Amino acid sequence: MSLTEASAEAEHIPEQAEAVRGKGPWQLAWERLTRDRAAMVSLGVIIVIVLLALLAPVFAAITGHGPQDAFPATGLTPEGLPVGPGSGFWLGADSLGRDLFIRILYGARISLLVGLLSTLLATLFGVVVGMVAGFYGGWVDGVLARVLDVVLSFPYLLVAIVLVAVLGASVPLMILVIAFFSFAAMARVVRGQTITYKEREFIEAARSMGASKPRTMFVDVVPNLIAPVTVLATLLIPTSIVFEATLSFLGLGVDPRTPSWGAILSDSVDYYRVAPGLLIFPAVMLLLTTLAFNLLGDGIRDALDPRGEGGR
Incomplete structure (x- = not known):
């Protein structure tokens, strides 16, 4: 290598070092995520569904x-069966002559609302319970751990049936039920992570400086929980969406008059042979949504874990 080439290469070393220093862990994670084609396609699918x-x-x-308008004259055949896709009804009609395409779009609103809000509530409550149990330990950990065991042992559908029978079907009730049965999984993960972090040197340093336990938890522990909590929350969303669809399919979710993917699938039970679109179209939307969130969650997990960088 000549002296000129060596000098030119040496001039670029500070620029390269500065570029490396300028990238934080979240920026590096985003770059890894953008290189994951499956995650990017899934993100695009989610954006389209939201739009x-x-x-x-x-x-x-x-x-x-x-979504509630029935057109028996044009939406049903002379035999009273749902019409198929056509110019008047883009995806066909349901058993009452209502536009299937419009009801699926409004059903997406219900599924996304329930999935996001129930996951948000489960995440907030699960982080607090798991962090308190893991950080304080002792009898506090013992009591909260037993509470989590009890929650996880409950039969979901049985509790949902009882609550709907007593309180009536509604979206807020369904969000609370799903959040209640989802927070325990989040709390267990956060508890394990907190137990690991509370023995680290930076926690000991905070304690030696006189920091209180609440301040240590929310200032020093919480930032280290963002990555695992983000991944788990992303994976909880499709679970909540499927749970909502299952409850609605069984008549235990939203009001039967409210458009919902589960309710539309329930309506297709008696008509899927003569009107297969009534089953296929909402099922495809449900599959695409849950699959997209699962693949995006996997991509976020790999992006936040440097050891998985070369896995794709």
């Missing part, structure tokens, strides 16, 4: 069909 849900009133205005 379709938000634009549901626009499509309803374009077609002239509201």
Whole structure:
């Protein structure tokens, strides 16, 4: 190597070092995530589904069909069966002559609302319970751990049936039920992570400086929990969506008049042979949504774990 080439290469070393120093862990994780094609495609699918849900009133205005509007004269055949996809009904109609496409879009609103809000509640409650149990230990950990065991041992559907029978079907009730049965899994993960972190040197340093336990938890422990909590929350969303669809399919979720993917699938039981679209279209939307969130969660997990960088 000549002296000129060596000098030119040496000039670039500080720039390269500065570029490396300028990238934080979250920026590096984002770069790894953007290189994951499956995660990026999944993110695109989620964005499209969210946009379709938000634009549901626009499509309803374009077609002239509201989610509750029945058109027995045009939406049903002379034999009283749902019509298939056509110019009047883009994806066909349901058993009452309502526009299937419009109801699926409004059903996406219910599924996304329930999935996101129940996951948010489960995450907040699970982080607090898990962090308190792991950080304080002793009898506090023992009591909270037994509470989590009891929650995880409950039969989900049985509790949902009892609550709906007593309080009636509604979206807020379904969100609370799903969040209640989801927070325990989050709390267990956070508890294990907190037990690991509370023995680290930076926690001992905070204690030696006189920091209180609440301050240590929320200032020193919480930032280290963001990565695992983000991954688990992303994976809880599709679980909540499927749970909502299952409850609605059984008539235990939202009000039967409210558009929901589970309710539409339930309506298809008697008509899937003569109107297969009534089963296929909401099932495909449910599959795409849950699969996209699962793949995105896997991608986020790999991006946040440097050891998995070369896995794809």
